[in-house]
Amino acid sequence: MSLEQSWVESANARDHDFPIQNLPYGVFSPLDRPDAPPRCCVAIGDMALDLAAIEEAGLLRPGGARGVFAAPALNDFMALGPAAWEAARARLTDLLREGGARDLRDDAALRARALVPLSRARMHLPFRVAGYTDFYAGRQHAWNVGVMFRGPENALPPNWLHMPIGYNGRASTVVVSGTELRRPLGQLKGPDDAAPRLGPSERLDFELEMGAVVGVGNPMGRPVSVSEADEMIFGHVLLNDWSARDIQVWEYQPLGPFQAKAFATTISPWVVTRAALEPFRAPSPPREKPLLPYLHEPGPMLHDVRLEVALAPEGGEETVISRTSSRELYYSSAQQLAHHALCGCAMQTGDLLGSGTISGPERDSFGSLLELTWGGKEPLTLKGGARRAFLQDGDAVVMRGWAQGEGWRVGFGECAGRILPAPDFAG
Numbered sequence: 001m002s003l004e005q006s007w008v009e010s011a012n013a014r015d016h017d018f019p020i021q022n023l024p025y026g027v028f029s030p031l032d033r034p035d036a037p038p039r040c041c042v043a044i045g046d047m048a049l050d051l052a053a054i055e056e057a058g059l060l061r062p063g064g065a066r067g068v069f070a071a072p073a074l075n076d077f078m079a080l081g082p083a084a085w086e087a088a089r090a091r092l093t094d095l096l097r098e099g100g101a102r103d104l105r106d107d108a109a110l111r112a113r114a115l116v117p118l119s120r121a122r123m124h125l126p127f128r129v130a131g132y133t134d135f136y137a138g139r140q141h142a143w144n145v146g147v148m149f150r151g152p153e154n155a156l157p158p159n160w161l162h163m164p165i166g167y168n169g170r171a172s173t174v175v176v177s178g179t180e181l182r183r184p185l186g187q188l189k190g191p192d193d194a195a196p197r198l199g200p201s202e203r204l205d206f207e208l209e210m211g212a213v214v215g216v217g218n219p220m221g222r223p224v225s226v227s228e229a230d231e232m233i234f235g236h237v238l239l240n241d242w243s244a245r246d247i248q249v250w251e252y253q254p255l256g257p258f259q260a261k262a263f264a265t266t267i268s269p270w271v272v273t274r275a276a277l278e279p280f281r282a283p284s285p286p287r288e289k290p291l292l293p294y295l296h297e298p299g300p301m302l303h304d305v306r307l308e309v310a311l312a313p314e315g316g317e318e319t320v321i322s323r324t325s326s327r328e329l330y331y332s333s334a335q336q337l338a339h340h341a342l343c344g345c346a347m348q349t350g351d352l353l354g355s356g357t358i359s360g361p362e363r364d365s366f367g368s369l370l371e372l373t374w375g376g377k378e379p380l381t382l383k384g385g386a387r388r389a390f391l392q393d394g395d396a397v398v399m400r401g402w403a404q405g406e407g408w409r410v411g412f413g414e415c416a417g418r419i420l421p422a423p424d425f426a427g
């Protein structure tokens with residue numbers, strides 16, 4: 001099969017994150033025009049294609065709607081639904097492919113206006129996060145955390161093999177890659193302490209996850225099937241569910257994580273569409289317990305997205321500390337969404353569903369420091385010799401992900417964040 005090429009040369013480089021097969025959506029503003037309002041774009045090679053400019057030139061009008069891209073978020077476009085997403089993707093592919101429509105390729109003035117080098121683009125949060133739910137769908141992670149928090153007899157809760165477990169997180173603190181975050185304060189209580197104290201978390205961690213972005217919702221009171229749920233998903237992002245393990249162990253019973261995960265969640269600036277990930281579908285693993293019919297998958301609903309996590313101390317070189325794949329998940333995002341809506345919960349455009357931490361079976365494929373250092377007892381040694389049990393101030397965590405074709409890939413770019421010292425607050 002000869003692979004589709006773009007006239008934007010950089011998109012054709014082997015294993016570039018953003019070839020023409022990808023076209024992930026984001027929101028940007030030009031670095032050299034700080035006052036310019038953010039607007040929607042797609043990435044093509046080393047460039048951001050300004051979709052507001054393309055729309056203004058009359059080259060793109062998804063679903064017949066005007067002005068959906070001249071907005072600081074993808075929500076209006078996402079709300080148009082799957083037929084409009086498909087039409088926009090087909091049109092953009094034609095405008096950008098070698099031998100396709102000439103309207104953009106042959107218009108030098110429009111090209112100069114609409115194609116902005118990514119090195120000169122500031123990326124913003126790609127969509128207004130309506131709600132954030134975090135699941136727990138990685139079997140290896142659930143097992144590892146369960147063993148550390150509750151012991152091997154009670155590691156996997158009895159409901160885990162029957163439904164995707166989740167909790168409602170905070171939409172207000174979902175931030176885009178590159179945003180620095182403050183070490184959280186919280187109640188801390190060691191196993192031998194008589195009473196809790198207030199202090200900065202001493203066991204600050206990351207969690208490697210994917211996030212599914214809901215494009216269209218369901219009305220309150222109307223559940224959806226797994227296939228309907230799949231159609232409602234616009235795309236996926238990389239997601240770091242930052243976690244304060246010391247706050248978590250003291251607070252999490254009986255209602256689950258609260259402050260331990262509410263201070264920040266970082267996502268990649270690019271939403272990779274479900275359409276772009278279609279060639280990389282993968283089946284979920286064999287069911288250990290039969291699922292109720294409403295959770296049955298009509299076909300392969302996971303994706304094989306290769307994932308890695310790198311850790312870099314302030315001013316130091318980064319070390320890749322974990323490599324795994326999103327096909328390690330036990331429940332797909334379509335199953336999670338169907339389960340979420342089952343009770344009649346209305347899902348909305350812009351809802352973000354964290355997959356749960358993705359850990360593979362081997363020690364070097366675990367998706368959190370809690371697991372990689374086994375509760376902090378076996379610190380990692382980084383390049384340059386620094387040792388880490390948990391994150392220190394100044395540390396940067398960088399997650400990367402891509403689905404690999406032969407010589408080409410569908411990449412997510414980076415999901416990165418750096419830790420700043422805790423705020424000065426004594427109450």
Ligand SMILES: O=C(O)/C=C/C(=O)CC(=O)CC(=O)O
Pocket residue numbers: 134135136137138141142145146149207241252257261355356357
């Ligand atoms: O109580 C537990 O067993 C652990 C809960 C979590 O760590 C919640 C979470 O964020 C789940 C995940 O990312 O897989």
Ligand SMILES: [Ca+2]
Pocket residue numbers: 134135207209241354356357
């Ligand atoms: Ca999580």
Ligand SMILES: [Mg+2]
Pocket residue numbers: 169240241242261262263264265
């Ligand atoms: Mg979080």
